[in-house]
Amino acid sequence: xxxxxxxxxxxxxxxxxxHSISVERMRELVDxxxxxxxxxxxxxxxxxxxxxxxKNDSIFPHLQWxxxxxxxxxxxxxERPSGYIVILQDTNIxxxxxxxxxxxxxxxxxxxxxxxxxxxxxSIKRNELKTALQISDQYEILLVIALGKPKETVILxxxxxxxxxxxxxxxxxxxxxxxxxxxxxxxx
Amino acid sequence: xxxxxxxxxxxxxxxxxxHSISVERMRELVDxxxxxxxxxxxxxxxxxxxxxxxKNDSIFPHLQWxxxxxxxxxxxxxERPSGYIVILQDTNIxxxxxxxxxxxxxxxxxxxxxxxxxxxxxSIKRNELKTALQISDQYEILLVIALGKPKETVILxxxxxxxxxxxxxxxxxxxxxxxxxxxxxxxx
Numbered sequence: 455x456x457x458x459x460x461x462x463x464x465x466x467x468x469x470x471x472x473h474s475i476s477v478e479r480m481r482e483l484v485d486x487x488x489x490x491x492x493x494x495x496x497x498x499x500x501x502x503x504x505x506x507x508x509k510n511d512s513i514f515p516h517l518q519w520x521x522x523x524x525x526x527x528x529x530x531x532x533e534r535p536s537g538y539i540v541i542l543q544d545t546n547i548x549x550x551x552x553x554x555x556x557x558x559x560x561x562x563x564x565x566x567x568x569x570x571x572x573x574x575x576x577s578i579k580r581n582e583l584k585t586a587l588q589i590s591d592q593y594e595i596l597l598v599i600a601l602g603k604p605k606e607t608v609i610l611x612x613x614x615x616x617x618x619x620x621x622x623x624x625x626x627x628x629x630x631x632x633x634x635x636x637x638x639x640x641x642x
Numbered sequence: 643x644x645x646x647x648x649x650x651x652x653x654x655x656x657x658x659x660x661h662s663i664s665v666e667r668m669r670e671l672v673d674x675x676x677x678x679x680x681x682x683x684x685x686x687x688x689x690x691x692x693x694x695x696x697k698n699d700s701i702f703p704h705l706q707w708x709x710x711x712x713x714x715x716x717x718x719x720x721e722r723p724s725g726y727i728v729i730l731q732d733t734n735i736x737x738x739x740x741x742x743x744x745x746x747x748x749x750x751x752x753x754x755x756x757x758x759x760x761x762x763x764x765s766i767k768r769n770e771l772k773t774a775l776q777i778s779d780q781y782e783i784l785l786v787i788a789l790g791k792p793k794e795t796v797i798l799x800x801x802x803x804x805x806x807x808x809x810x811x812x813x814x815x816x817x818x819x820x821x822x823x824x825x826x827x828x829x830x
Contacts, residue, residue: 455755456647456674456751456752456755457670457673457674457752459644460674460677460678460748460752461677463677463678463679465679481824481828482645484824484827484828485645485824486644486645486648487827488821488822488824488827489648489649489651489798489821490648490651490747491651491653491747491750491761491762493762493764494709494710495710495807495808495809495819495820496807497807497821497822497827499827500827500828500829501827501828501829502828502829503828521682522682522683542829551743551764552740552742552743552746552764552785553743554740554743555739555740555741555742555743555744555746555747556743556744556746556747556762557747558740558743558744559678559679559743559744559745559747559748560648560747560751562679563644563748563751564644564645564648567643567644574679574681574744576681576739576740589829593829597740610677619683619684619685620683621683631683632683633676633677633685634676634685636669636672636673636676639672639675639676639685639687639688639689640669640672640688640689640690640691641688641689641690641730641777641781
């Protein structure tokens with residue numbers, strides 16, 4: 455059921471790094487982005503796939519992980535993503551609007567349907583990553599999607615209006631995400 | 643299969659308007675937005691649901707339909723959406739980033755899983771719609787999602803780089819959407 459897919463699609467940040475993702479699956483995930491709605495159908499998004507260790511290692515240092523977890527610098531070796539999809543804007547085509555948000559969610563839900571999981575990363579050292587991946591000036595980095603076989607449990611907690619929305623980890627290293635209640639986000 | 647869901651999730655603009663969408667389904671669709679990723683988990687999105695004729699009629703005039711179809715002003719009476727979800731930014735919380743793109747895709751895919759369909763509309767007379775729906779200044783209108791039981795066929799055509807991306811309707815009123823090829827959107 456679609457509800458189960460949506461609920462199971464949490465932001466995962468620790469993975470079974472040894473679980474390799476095939477190039478066919480990576481291309482299929484990009485295809486989910488390709489087949490998603492695009493404002494005025496302009497399709498300005500382009501994609502870089504990374505799935506081998508050396509390329510993954512060149513991406514990882516330029517990403518910021520889980521800003522609210524002050525004592526956690528990101529996943530350790532062995533728990534890092536098995537791959538990445540870097541979403542670019544082709545400046546020869548035009549601005550993305552919200553296309554990259556739409557495409558990112560298609561990719562993440564698609565990954566979940568393959569029993570993979572991931573995380574949309576917006577906090578990126580863009581200049582450094584451009585250099586590391588030798589990305590030409592035709593492209594701007596919009597988002598990085600980290601992907602892998604999840605190795606953590608994420609728990610949704612409902613909160614009341616005004617309560618803290620910062621995610622946190624409990625003593626079992628389970629990751630808690632406070633979510634507003636449905637009734638509090640519908641404006642009558 | 644997820645691929646089939648993504649492919650069947652086209653932008654639909656003509657509907658069986660008499661097909662009513664229950665309030666439970668509408669709330670479920672908003673819940674898909676609620677359960678989607680949100681940048682820094684801030685959850686600034688709020689939602690207005692419209693599913694009765696008078697409210698739908700107050701929204702419709704403020705939307706622009708299918709900019710490339712110059713001789714088509716939008717769906718006629720009887721083929722209009724059965725409902726809308728208006729995605730708002732709560733300015734007391736903060737900017738949306740790409741949250742509304744993410745949430746919109748969750749809602750559309752969820753609608754498709756209910757055999758409904760829809761269209762993300764970004765071209766909105768925002769001031770007029772704010773007045774029509776008596777939306778307070780606490781909120782900004784980000785997107786409108788039109789929803790209903792689709793009454794049109796949408797065909798995907800693959801194009802080569804540089805070919806025209808404008809969608810068009812053939813003599814059978816079937817809607818064609820040119821999409822770039824997968825190989826052309828992956829940057830090596």
